[in-house]
Amino acid sequence: MTVLRGCSRLALGAAVALGSIASAQAYDRVNGEGFASRSPVLATQGMAATSQPLATQVALDVLKQGGSAVDAAIAANAVQGLMEPTGNGIGGDLFAIVWSAKDKRLYGLNASGRSPKSLPFEYFANNGLDKIPSHGPLPVSVPGAVDGWFELHKKFGRLPMKNLLEPAIRYANDGFPVTQLVAYYWNRSVPVLSKYPGFRDTYMPDGRAPKEGEIFHNPRLAKTLHKIAEGGRDAFYKGDIAREIDAYMKANDGFLSYEDLASHKSEWVEPVSTNYRGVDVWELPPNGQGIAALQILNILEGYDLAALGRTSPEYVHLFAEAKKLAFEDRARYYADPAFNELPVKQLISKKYANERRKLINPERAAKRYDAGTVALRHGDTIYLTTADKEGNMVSLIQSNYRGMGSGMTPGELGFILQDRGEMFSLQEGHFNQYQPGKRPFHTIIPAFATKDGKPWLSFGVMGGATQPQMHAQIIINMVDFGLNVQEAGDAPRILHSGSSQPTDELMEDGGYLSLEDGFPMETRRKLVQMGHQIRFESGPYGGYQAIMRDGQGVYHGASESRKDGQAAGY
Structure with missing residues (x-):
């Protein structure tokens, strides 16, 4: 009815x-747009937005106990690693942007791990491999998330780490009901990952994936988190956990070693930005793909998007072409800066955007672009954001890559190791060429925006190559089309796919466009006439969370309508 x-x-x-x-x-x-799933959540003392409602509640509990925004983010992330193993966990990597109210500035943390030092580049060719496998032991790199937690906590934490990990430990022992989307992806992972040692014991009770609403326990993970809570980050990287990972990998033809884990460290980095129509949009520099969002925004700033309209074929066309241009540079230049001098400043400059914009034909889709010439001197995730009463805000993203990761599930530890090493190129001379001890190109990126030097928006959109496209669309939706923080995420999305990945050759066929329901058929028809290939897909449009802070200090929270999540405050 x-x-x-x-x-x-x-x-x-x-x-x-x-x-x-x-x-x-x-x-x-x-009031509000008809496509909005709900109005924004408003609060003054604290806010959390995650893709798991129980994790959101844990974050709020921590804030109410006097914890900082970073404390809340760590506690929520630990819970999500348990409850959303389809997207993250302590076997994966982490990136974060933190607004410090005390220092009135942003801090960036790159907590991504490196490739095994004992795995040489020649191994792949010698074993008949022209690319790194997606699963199994070979794509496994050092998991950086736990070290990331402790780096964040050391700089911005207030409550003891034991307190922050206690909710995840309790839920792991007592059990929790599996949510709808997680159950769906868990079931899809089983046919691929069940052959890897340890996966069935931890993640397939009764020989199958748990269904929506079923109670799942992970006592193995509870023990691992307890060791971390008691022994700190060294319990993971230099203690029994590291030794168990080392023994498991050696027994299963892997290369990740105790030495790789013991030598791991995160890196504090300076976020980089561009100004888009008065808003400073901040991303982390490579080895992630965040600057692609800045490149897209710089190119599109040259057009009057508000006049074109949010669902017009002209806007969609320009967005797709700007994305193609940015992603060709992404395929060529984005990599570990410890191994290459990367032209980040040139790539995100307005001058460079002006040159690249000239290549766009406003009437016709390009089949391919070449990467730009700059001066050189040489698939699921979780995103969460938190804010506290002092005005500190955290934008944090964490992932195993390819959903549940490599499938490699060490012994009694209760988590899966990531397969991020698949993102390396085996093309000699490529910036992202595989090398021992190197960080692979990363897709997971947190974002932040400021106005006049003050925090405005902490946000992110999970989902592989979707992420920089959606970062740009969130900003455009709010700045050009006047949508509020919830509407900006709920609005139907544009996704261009099929162009260059860091391990692929340049795009030759123009890729294809997927448009969510809400774009008029007339728009789709016109785009086809302009030379775009249109595909109808459900599911690949990402997962958004955001907290906006207004001029009065009120937080406006938004959660992704395409996920199981929740934004809440107090």
Whole structure:
């Protein structure tokens, strides 16, 4: 039964009389865009937005106990590693951007791990491999998340780490109900990962993936988290956990070693930015792909997008072409800066964007672009954001890569090791060429935006190559199209796929466009006439969380309608 609100009896009667209840649904919302899943959540003392409601509640509990935004983020991330193994866990990497209210500045943390030092480049060719496998022992790199927690905590934490990990330990022992989307992806992972040692014992109770609403326990992970809570980061990288990972990898033809774990360290980095129509948008520099969002925004700043309209074919076309240009540079230049001098400043400059913009034909889709010439001197994730009463804000993203990761599930530890090493190129001379002890190209990127030097928006959108495209769209939706923080995430999305990945050759066929429901058929038809290939897909549009801080210090929280998540505050 359809219930109409905010509508007069006369209007309702007319709609029914015309046999058109659908036409009356424009009255269904008192205000806000019709596609919005809900209004923003407002609070002043603290806010958390995650893709798991129980993790959001844990974050709020920590804030109410006097914890900082970083404390809340760590506690929530630990819970999500348990409850969303389909997207993250302590076998993966972590990146974060933190706004310090005390210092009135942003800090960036790159907590990604490196490739095994004992795995030489020649190994792959010698074993008939022209690319790094997606699963199994070969793509496994050092998991950086735990060290990332302790680096964040050392600089910005207040409560003891034991307190922050206690909720995850308790849920791991007592169990939790598996949510809808996690159950779906868990079930999809089983046919691929169940052959790897340890996976079935930890993640397949009763010989299958748990279904939605079933209670899942992970006592192995509870013991591992307890060791970390008691022994600190060294318990993971230099203690029994590291030794168990080392023994497991040696027994299963892997290369990740105790030495690799013991020598690991995170890196504090300076976020980089561009100004888009008065808003400073911040990303972390490579080895991640965050600057692609800045490149897209720089190119699109040259057009009057507001006049074109959010669902117009002209806007969608320009967005797709700007993305193609940025991603060709992404394929060529984005890599570990410890191994290459990367032209980040040139790539995100307005001058460079002006040159690249000239290549766009406003009437026709390009089949391919070449990467730009700059002066050189030589698939699932979780995203969360938190904010505290002092004004500190955290933008944090964490992932195993390819959902549940490599499938390699060491002994009694209760987690899967990531397969991020798959992202290396085996092309000699490529910036992202595989080398021992090197960080692979990364897709996971947190984002932040400031106005006049003050925090405005902590946000992120999980989902592989989707992420920089959606970062740009969130900013455009708010700045050009005037959407609020929830509407900006709920709005139908544009996704261009098929162009260059860091391990692939340049795009030759123009790739393809996927448009979520909400774009008019006339727009799709016009895009086809302009030379775009259109695909109809469900699911690959990412997962958004955000916290906006207004001029009065009020937090506006938003959570992804495409995920299981929740934004909440107090």
